[in-house]
Amino acid sequence: MKFFLILFLFLLPFQAQAKQSFDAWLKTFKARAAQQGISQSTLTLALANISPNMRVIELDGNQPSAKWTFAKYRNKIVDPVRIKKGREMYQKHYKALKQTEAKYGVPAEIIVALWGVESNFGVNTGGFDVIPALATLAWDGRREKLFTDELIAALKIIDAGHVTHNNMKGSWAGAMGQCQFMPSSFMRLAQDGNGDGKKDIWGTEEDVFASAANYLSKSGWQSGYRWGREVVIPKNFPKNLEGMDVKKPLSFWQKSGVRLPGGGKLPQSDNISASLIAPDGIGGDAFLAYDNFRVIMKWNRSTYFATSVGLIADQIAR
Numbered sequence: 001m002k003f004f005l006i007l008f009l010f011l012l013p014f015q016a017q018a019k020q021s022f023d024a025w026l027k028t029f030k031a032r033a034a035q036q037g038i039s040q041s042t043l044t045l046a047l048a049n050i051s052p053n054m055r056v057i058e059l060d061g062n063q064p065s066a067k068w069t070f071a072k073y074r075n076k077i078v079d080p081v082r083i084k085k086g087r088e089m090y091q092k093h094y095k096a097l098k099q100t101e102a103k104y105g106v107p108a109e110i111i112v113a114l115w116g117v118e119s120n121f122g123v124n125t126g127g128f129d130v131i132p133a134l135a136t137l138a139w140d141g142r143r144e145k146l147f148t149d150e151l152i153a154a155l156k157i158i159d160a161g162h163v164t165h166n167n168m169k170g171s172w173a174g175a176m177g178q179c180q181f182m183p184s185s186f187m188r189l190a191q192d193g194n195g196d197g198k199k200d201i202w203g204t205e206e207d208v209f210a211s212a213a214n215y216l217s218k219s220g221w222q223s224g225y226r227w228g229r230e231v232v233i234p235k236n237f238p239k240n241l242e243g244m245d246v247k248k249p250l251s252f253w254q255k256s257g258v259r260l261p262g263g264g265k266l267p268q269s270d271n272i273s274a275s276l277i278a279p280d281g282i283g284g285d286a287f288l289a290y291d292n293f294r295v296i297m298k299w300n301r302s303t304y305f306a307t308s309v310g311l312i313a314d315q316i317a318r
């Protein structure tokens, strides 16, 4: 009993120290940001009167635990409404998209598909003010270093004049604008597509397209190659050949009984290697994932995401 009392008294000051007040944290952070070269005017404007956003903490603690099947995800993401709108956007922005494609070597339909999945073609860029959201996550401490670095990057973007702090909108976790770049990705990869001196991924489509294409280009996109394709496989297909770790030439897959959806033979071009993936297991939907599929996975590590972007792009280009 006594031991627990002593332990309790011993722990008390530590618990009090474990979590600083937001204002105390902010003061320390401001000093650090100033040391990293953020201007006083940006610090004053962007960090004035901010407070922790409890909705951000709630969402951070509530990440989905039940994993969707790919079939369910595909049904929701690769939907006819999104594809129809994708085709309209492809036509509407045809000139800018084709210029982007020529410059970066990434097909226009892939750019449009990413845009559609990330923000429903710019309609839903996330309603959160990025600076308070990142400050909340940095202060909350679960991934302090990551979000402190992202917050510094976000302030640098404001400092450089690409966007005002009021217009810097994004997801609760800080993914910004129409292509949902984290601030660190923005710093490395965002582009000024329309040449007005600003990298505006919130309101300028040319900048969104160029930034998305640059991301994939710098991640190793191979111009002239597909992302992959949907295929059919035999019922008794060996499980150990499935997955991104197994990479074989198309001729190998042909011999293993993999066919185009209508039953036709795979293309014979033989310097192409691919992985065979069946996200819901053998018997569910199956795909050959080419090298460009791995490039899309550098944007988002989910095979569900990469497959859906590819399928939407195919439908848009059809």
Ligand SMILES: [Ca+2]
Residues within 6 Å of the ligand: 191, 192, 193, 194, 195, 196, 197, 198, 199, 200, 204, 207
């Ligand atoms: Ca611009």
